[in-house]
Amino acid sequence: MNKKPIDKGSEINKFSSSFEKIFKLNKETVPNNKNDRGNMENIPLPDTGYAWVILCAGFINFVIAFGGFNAFGVFQTYYLQTIFKSVPAETVSWIGTVTISTTLVGSLGVVPMVRMFGFRNSALIASIVGAVGLVLCSFATKVWHLVIFQGIIYGFASAVSFNISVIMVTLWFEKQKGFAIGLMNSGGGIGALILVPIVTSTVNGIGIKWSFRILAIIFLISTGTGAMFFKVRFPFKPNKKILDFSLFRDPFTVLLLIAGFTMQIAYTIPLMYFPSSLVALGKPQTFASNFIMVYSAVSIIRRISAGKFLDILGPLNILVVCHAISAVATFALWYSVKNFGSYISFYVIYGFFGINFFSITPAMNAGHYPLSRIPQVNSLMFLVVGIATLVSVPIIGMVFQKYGHRESFQEIIAISGTCYVISFLALLTLRFYLRKKDPKYKSGPI
Template sequence: MSKTESTSYTETQNDRVSEEVDLSSEIVVHTEETDETPPDKGYAWVILLAGVMNYMMPFGSINAFGVFQTYYLLTMFPNEPARHISWISTMALSCSYLCGIFASSLIARFGLRGTNLIGTLVGAGGLLLASFCTKIWQLVLTQGVIFGIGSSIIVNVSVVVPSLWFEKHIGIAIGAIISGSGLGSLVITPITTQALKALGIPWTFRILALMFLVFTGFGSIVFKPRRHFVSAKSVINLKHLKDPVALLLCFSGFFMLIGYTSILLYFPASIVALGETKQLSSNLIMVFSAFSMAGRILSGQLARRLGSIKILIVNHAVTGIVMILLWNLGKSLPAYIVAFALIGLFSVPLFTLSSVIIANHYPKKYISQVNGLVSLFMGTAAIVGIPLIGLVFDVVGKRTDFKWVKIIGAICFFITIIFFVLLRSVLLKSDPKYRLSPL
């Protein structure tokens, strides 16, 4: 993304001032402590560290969900249908996105620190309650809904804060923060694997609850805006759906998440189906996480030079091809390892670049709302997609054949390319300056 692309939406869209005045009843001015230091310097890097730590636990735990999925399928609930078990991960993932729409109004009411603290307490509480659960419906409620709600609040705060502290390095900052999910997987996966083996699932959840409290609690101490800013007070503003940029990002996120969850939840189990051990499948989750972390950071860095949408188109095309040729047609462990590494590297840039596009295209007061709207579509995708894929695995795959899980995931990544092409066209037409920038 070039320098011209990073020009603030509020600076280039003066014709929308009257519209923003009409919405003024939804806005509240923050009174938190602020810091008028220049952007991209000093305290901004403390904010960046807190954002990385915030992302480590919510999505680090979800990225490591393959460990739980394998444990549930093979150990805890071996006689339960996969589509029933999948509701645990469905609600964890969907609530982690769906409930992001509430973050804007919480920030308006409680500020950045207060909102982050609410997310910390709710998320840690969900994991603690999960430690006492023995049935699927109980885990759906605790590890799924409650943990997911806390996570959604945490991550939405984390993608808003860098837009207040970074300007020149906004893409790198958001990429680094979101890469925390990959870093979290590298930490959480081995801890979860060893704790399940040595201590059992109750103490595994208690350890994760304590980690969630400590890591995300840091943001509740250090987060603050760099200067006074306004935040949309309403939970959601459907007027944003009239903007084709928001709408296309929403549909892209919807299909991408279905494809991504097919990888997240079933790749580890497909390794075991090759005849390999659960320990190896857990180790490969760490490989995936390392490449995923690199992919998120690199996409943010390369966006300014190559253009966000070009990166998205190429990466999703590569992901779909690898899923078909290596994961689906490959029948050996080396082929699976290469596939998992490449998918980890190329499948994740939308998590970073959608937030970058939103931060550059919308006024700061609307960033949380639009991120929440995109998250709403992603959460809906989880509710629709995960049970559907579980049903296909149960009925068509007879709980042993992963072929159609892989094909569905690949098709979803290919579909997103259509929306990216349309998004590029819309941005080029909406602002002449984009014609001089890589996009």
């Protein structure tokens, strides 16, 4: 099989490149090289002029879409501690489960949506739908209401918004693509730093209903404004085929999917339950919610600086090391010790080394598979990670309810650490397999 060499660059650049490949360029209207493109009057030059407008629009979308997604940790704490205090934890967990799953699996719906409505219209539709979902959340009185309004409606709108933002920026930048995507992606962490205090203060000050409505207004104005500036730089044609299940015959894909499935479980538990564990430690609920900003701040540093580590170590080596460190930190600092200092240390390490699976594996896929198969393998990865969330989060909630009695977090922390160990072993096995079976990976970064 012909394999495309890994394109060195930042973690975020590689993440965006994989999404860019989902869209098949129309070779009859798009030149084959950068110089030809620049000589065509109807195609704007990349990295200049309107490209920076696109970047600003994408950055705003990431601030709101991903920032709002991170801010839902505040709502999760509120659900467990206040509004659904008498409801079993495994039932409440369906809200976060469906939100995360839809945000992941919803990426598969971007291509057909863009084929039907185009980029700008699809982004505008997502902006309106997401805002409507948040407004409906303000009227919710049952868990299943929030599963539909927050989980499905808002989750899908966020998926469309940030995926289109990534694609638009990759179409408008070439030489400075890494910087542009890295800056845009950091908006997710910056958004959490902005929105978490807003959500926390509004929940405590005027109630959760108006907190949802204010977030809906922010989402509509911000993402809607960003969507208005979206336009393509040159003609292209979306690829109809999204999934290719024949990929299961490749050990590379199978091992990577095992790692992704278990890593998503491990990664999700601190994301959803760490603020509540601080409350159990004796910290005020407001403090616990605001502590999400620590993770967000550290993750910003990680996203901006990740490129240098990729150049030196390679994407697979990065994942192996980060998963090993995350496993050790989970057991040593969150599971074994119950004091605020160890919890801070864990959360900082988790923020820097707890790399989410789908932000770096597209770089590996681009280096292993030919260009024509990249969209299918990435879509399959997203699907499996989404299924992992859909299946595991209710089970984790049940464990927290039945064995932790909504007070002890030891059981679910152990699940998180164990899943990190399994993902580490799967990635290590993949590394040995590639070194032994594939001449391309005999030496150098992998």
